[in-house]
Amino acid sequence: MDFRQLHYFVAVVEEGSLSAASRRVHIAQPALTRQIHALEEKLQVSLFERHTRGMTLTVAGQALYEEAGKMLENREQVMARIRALGQGLTGKVTLGVTVSHLWVPDIRRLLARFRDDYPQVALEVYPLLSGPQGERLKEGSIDAGFLYLEDRVPDFLQSHLFHRDHxxxxxxxxxxxxxxxxxxxxxxxxxxxxxxxxxxxxxxxxxxxxxxxxxxxxxxxxxxxxxxxxxxxxxxxxxxxxxxxxxxxxxxxxxxxxxxxxxxxECDMSIHFAWNRHNHSPALQNFIHIVQGSPAPADG
The missing domain is CATH 3.40.190.10 (Periplasmic binding protein-like II)
Incomplete structure (x- = not known):
């Protein structure tokens, strides 16, 4: 069903006339009339009884009006949910953190900032050593991680130096x-x-x-x-x-x-933030943006 036509139909019912409804939905009355006729043809029913003193709903028209509000509301909710997911405002980010770094202040502050900026995104943190993190990043069972990396980073990963240590x-x-x-x-x-x-x-x-x-x-x-x-x-x-x-x-x-x-x-034990370069989750991209915007790493 064409939601635009459904929106026009609701306007006609609630305004009580085509002229008033045309002003509400900002289209000319003849165009509005054509849209209502098109909706009736699509449904193969008459939605209005037309007479000299105006229009009244048929039984089918009344039934459609009772459902139309819910349909339009559900449509808006679905669209809002999809927009939020697409912008990374909802969803989930799963993180691995080396066991020794769960209590590092820089990481705790980062997690707190992400929670403040994106309160509707679920944040799941798993204490994992660097080896298991690398495996799970490759298979996609976590989105990103704080871990030790070799000088040669695997091709499937992108990384950002997060915290210097020795x-x-x-x-x-x-x-x-x-x-x-x-x-x-x-x-x-x-x-x-x-x-x-x-x-x-x-x-x-x-x-x-x-x-x-x-x-x-x-x-x-x-x-x-x-x-x-x-x-x-x-x-x-x-x-x-x-x-x-x-x-x-x-x-x-x-x-x-x-x-x-x-x-x-002299032995560098810096922590990197890494993610699978093929993971394009909007929520993850927002997390990456916060990490990359954090202060330059200092030697702990």
Whole structure:
């Protein structure tokens, strides 16, 4: 059904005459008459009884009028919903965030700003290590993520440097290293380490292992944790020391002391915001715009 003709029909009914209705809908009366006749021909019914003193609705016309309001209202609601989706004002954005960065202030502020700017968009955040994030970005099960990236970014991804960071030494609060931190990383070979298994995040594991090898460090691993939060919990319990990104300070349990070392500061552990270049979701594009408009990343 032609919604324009339906709109004209409602105007004629509510105004009570063709002349008044033509003024309301801003078309000439002859054109309006033709549109009403066209609607009747399409429906193969008479909608009005026409007589010298005006027009009255037929039974079919009354039935159409009772439904017309709902049809026009539903049409407006559908159009408004489609416009909102097309502009990214509604919908959903799914994000991965590395476990260590869920509490980083820059990310928390970004999420809060997006919620303020787009309150009708559902925001789903998943704590995921960098490796699983990359896999889910490739398959499209998340829209974007905050993660570590290799120097060569996969072809299917686009990325934006979001936050600079570097490595730090994490030791139990009661460790002698608190009072006498080592000058060189190789001095840590004599200490027990808490570390993570390679399969949980191969990119992160290999990156750190290669860097430690250059510095002459071969960690003596006595305990493993699935992620940095678990690792820091084991450090706090006195089971060993570890080396983690500096941003882990934001999610660390009590009992862990962090030590900055010149050699560790040189290892870039920056976080990138990345998304699948084939994902054209308007809501995601709005999120990307906010990320790219955030202040330039500073070293944490």
């Amino acid at each position: 490595l730090v030494l994490a030791v139990p609060a009661g460790s002698p290293l608190v009072a006498s931190p080592p000058a060189r990383v190789r001095a840590l070979n004599e200490f027990d380490f808490v570390w993570g298994p390679r399969h949980t995040s191969p990119l992160y594991y290999d990156r750190l292992s290669a860097y430690f090898t250059r510095l002459g460090l071969v960690p003596r691993v006595v305990q493993q944790g699935a992620d940095n939060i678990t690792i820091l919990s084991l450090v706090a319990a006195g089971l060993g020391i570890s080396i983690v990104p500096g941003d882990c300070r934001w999610s660390s349990p009590p009992g862990v002391h962090f030590i900055d070392m010149a050699e560790l500061r």
